[in-house]
Amino acid sequence: MVIVLIAMVFGFAETPAPNGAAVPMLRKNIKNLTSTELQGLRDAVKAMKALPASDPCSWTFQANIHNTQCNHSVSYWLPWHRMYLYYFEKILVSKSGGKLKGLPYWGYDNSAETTFPSSFYPTTYGASISNPLYHTPRTNVTSSTFALNFASTDPSPSNSNLSFNGFSGTLQSAPHNYVHVAIAGTMVTFQSPLDPVFWTHHCVIDRLWEKWLALGGGRANPTFDSTWMNQSFSFYDIDAGCKLVSKRVQDVLNPLAQLNYQYVEPIVFLPPQRWWRWFELLPPIKFRIPKDLPFAYLPIPLPVEIDPQDLKNLLTALSKTRNQINVVLKFRVLSGKSLPAPVDVIGISATGQRAKLATLAVFGIRNQTTTAHTGEHANTFELTLAPTVSRQFLNFIRTGKANLAFIPDMKGIRIQPNLQPFTMRLESVVVMENAPVDKTGKRIAQ
Numbered sequence: 001m002v003i004v005l006i007a008m009v010f011g012f013a014e015t016p017a018p019n020g021a022a023v024p025m026l027r028k029n030i031k032n033l034t035s036t037e038l039q040g041l042r043d044a045v046k047a048m049k050a051l052p053a054s055d056p057c058s059w060t061f062q063a064n065i066h067n068t069q070c071n072h073s074v075s076y077w078l079p080w081h082r083m084y085l086y087y088f089e090k091i092l093v094s095k096s097g098g099k100l101k102g103l104p105y106w107g108y109d110n111s112a113e114t115t116f117p118s119s120f121y122p123t124t125y126g127a128s129i130s131n132p133l134y135h136t137p138r139t140n141v142t143s144s145t146f147a148l149n150f151a152s153t154d155p156s157p158s159n160s161n162l163s164f165n166g167f168s169g170t171l172q173s174a175p176h177n178y179v180h181v182a183i184a185g186t187m188v189t190f191q192s193p194l195d196p197v198f199w200t201h202h203c204v205i206d207r208l209w210e211k212w213l214a215l216g217g218g219r220a221n222p223t224f225d226s227t228w229m230n231q232s233f234s235f236y237d238i239d240a241g242c243k244l245v246s247k248r249v250q251d252v253l254n255p256l257a258q259l260n261y262q263y264v265e266p267i268v269f270l271p272p273q274r275w276w277r278w279f280e281l282l283p284p285i286k287f288r289i290p291k292d293l294p295f296a297y298l299p300i301p302l303p304v305e306i307d308p309q310d311l312k313n314l315l316t317a318l319s320k321t322r323n324q325i326n327v328v329l330k331f332r333v334l335s336g337k338s339l340p341a342p343v344d345v346i347g348i349s350a351t352g353q354r355a356k357l358a359t360l361a362v363f364g365i366r367n368q369t370t371t372a373h374t375g376e377h378a379n380t381f382e383l384t385l386a387p388t389v390s391r392q393f394l395n396f397i398r399t400g401k402a403n404l405a406f407i408p409d410m411k412g413i414r415i416q417p418n419l420q421p422f423t424m425r426l427e428s429v430v431v432m433e434n435a436p437v438d439k440t441g442k443r444i445a446q
Contacts, residue, residue: 024261024262025090025260025261025262026102026261026264027102027104027105027207027262027263027264028101028102028105028264029104029105029113030117030119031113032264033104033119036099037100037104040096040097041092041096041099041104041119041133042131043095043096044091044094044095044097044100045092045132047095048062048091048092049132056236056243057236057238057242062193063191063192063193063194064191065235066084066192067191070084070190071233072172072364074165074168074169074172075165075168075228076228076231076249077168078168078171078205078206079231079233079252079253080233081205081206082206082209083235084202085103085199085203085206086252086261087236088103088193089102090238090239091238094238103199104200104203105203105204105206105207106197106200106203106204107204108148108153108175108204109153109204109208111150114147114148114150114153115144115145115146115147116141116147116148117200119131119133120133120134120196120197121134121144121146122134122144132196135186135194135196135197136185137184138183138186138187139184139185139414140184140412140414142414146412148175148179148412149182149342149409149411151356151359152342152361152409153174153175153178153179154175155175155208155211157170157358157388157389158170158171158208159211160386160388161219161326161434162217162218162219162276162434163277163278163324163326164220164221164222165222165432166278166324166326166384166386166432167212167219169326169328169382170326170358170384170386171205171208171209171212172384173360173361173384174342174358174359174361175205176201177359177361177362177363178359179201180192180361180363181341181342181362182342182361182412182413183195184413187363188337190364206255207263210255210263218274218275218276218436220275220276221253222275222277223250223275224275224277224437224438224439224440225441229249230248230249230250231248232247232248232249233246233247235247274438275436276324276434276436276437277436277437277441277443278326278434279432279434279435280431280432281317281433282313282317282431284330284428284429285307285310285314285428285430286427286428287305287306287428287429288305288306289302289303289305289404290302290303292334292423292424293406293423293424293425294421294423295336295421295422295423300405301346301348301403301405302403302404304397304402304426305400305401306400306401308400311400314394317431318431321435323434323435323446324387324433324434325390325391325394325431325432325433325434326386326390326431326434327384327390327394327429327431328383328385328430328431329345329383330380330381330382330426331380331381331382331383331424332379332424332425332427333362333365333380333423333424334424335421335423336365336420336422336423337364337420338362338363338365338422339360339362339363339422340408340413340422341408341409341410342359342361342408342409342413343359343360343406343407343408343409344356344359344360344406344407344408344409345358345359345360345404345406346404346406346407347389347402347403348396348402348403348404348405349395349396349402350402353396355389356389357385357392357393358384359409360406362422362424365379365381387434390431394431404426
């Protein structure tokens with residue numbers, strides 16, 4: 001199936017609804033909202049905030065869904081949040097008095113649009129009317145000039161992945177986690193959706209998923225995985241009287257056909273000619289690192305060593321594949337709930353060659369004993385390196401020794417006094433191979 005959204009000279013063409021179908025919800029860049037649409041957004045947020053917290057369609061209740069149910073595993077965080085946004089969007093549009101067509105997004109994947117959306121910053125608008133899009137605390141957003149660092153919102157590293165899990169893991173680290181930590185305040189808690197900017201943030205994440213698929217080259221959802229396809233999640237649907245309904249992942253993979261929303265930009269989808277799947281190249285590797293990493297110690301390069309036998313096994317495995325590789329660094333948090341600032345992870349070879357490997361941003365750690373979850377809401381987390389830097393890091397470690405430095409990105413960051421100390425430990429490294437598979441998920445001989 002090919003879906004083409006064609007940009008017109010004075011706007012964009014909306015895909016017409018089939019006979020009898022509802023007009024699609026239209027997701028626009030927040031900076032391109034008309035004055036009427038922006039007022040509709042304000043009115044809708046205000047109306048949702050006015051509902052009692054016990055009402056499933058209220059602002060507080062919707063935020064608490066994220067607090068209690070969000071799934072941040074590499075496999076499911078994208079489809080879970082797609083469903084979350086979809087049901088929230090329907091409530092939002094219904095409360096806008098017909099002014100709003102869909103959920104807007106913040107286009108920070110464009111280097112010219114990293115400044116915080118102006119409509120979300122002032123405490124008032126118009127004739128000193130309280131602005132429902134303003135929120136506090138946003139620790140680092142202290143003026144309308146606050147801007148994200150495009151080096152960490154650039155989608156190029158995640159887009160370079162061919163497999164869904166590689167893309168999902170890299171995207172989760174940056175820009176997703178980075179934006180939460182860069183804004184801080186409520187955005188680094190379980191109830192981050194209380195901040196209206198959360199929804200514009202996750203809207204662009206959903207859009208980046210669509211744009212990644214449109215790049216082709218075998219980039220595709222893992223439809224061969226029946227467990228993934230049949231996983232269901234439940235949300236409150238305003239069209240069902242704000243009662244609980246369920247959808248499977250396979251029910252939300254085509255936004256226009258299945259969920260009746262679209263983005264106002266040209267996106268072309270081509271059917272995949274092949275699929276790519278993650279395979280563990282060899283068992284997890286234990287790297288020796290001299291100490292745990294308190295935030296205050298992070299900028300100092302740390303020597304990393306690999307056991308000689310593990311190194312031999314790694315080099316042998318790498319010599320047998322030319323496929324994309326993802327290095328996944330697995331950490332355990334020993335104290336603290338979020339990093340005080342985003343951190344650039346720098347690899348340093350034995351000869352002094354340096355390369356930025358990734359942006360590390362951690363938030364939402366529940367406690368230091370939780371083991372029931374994977375992802376941000378546990379005491380363990382993963383950092384997925386993009387394919388190019390994965391190969392570079394493995395080249396650095398070929399001698400058995402290298403260095404890692406964790407350099408805080410302090411652009412626009414305000415370190416709060418009396419902040420809970422944050423300490424983490426690198427526990428293991430997993431090397432994943434992206435190999436071609438057929439539509440059933442079976443590996444294709446190369």
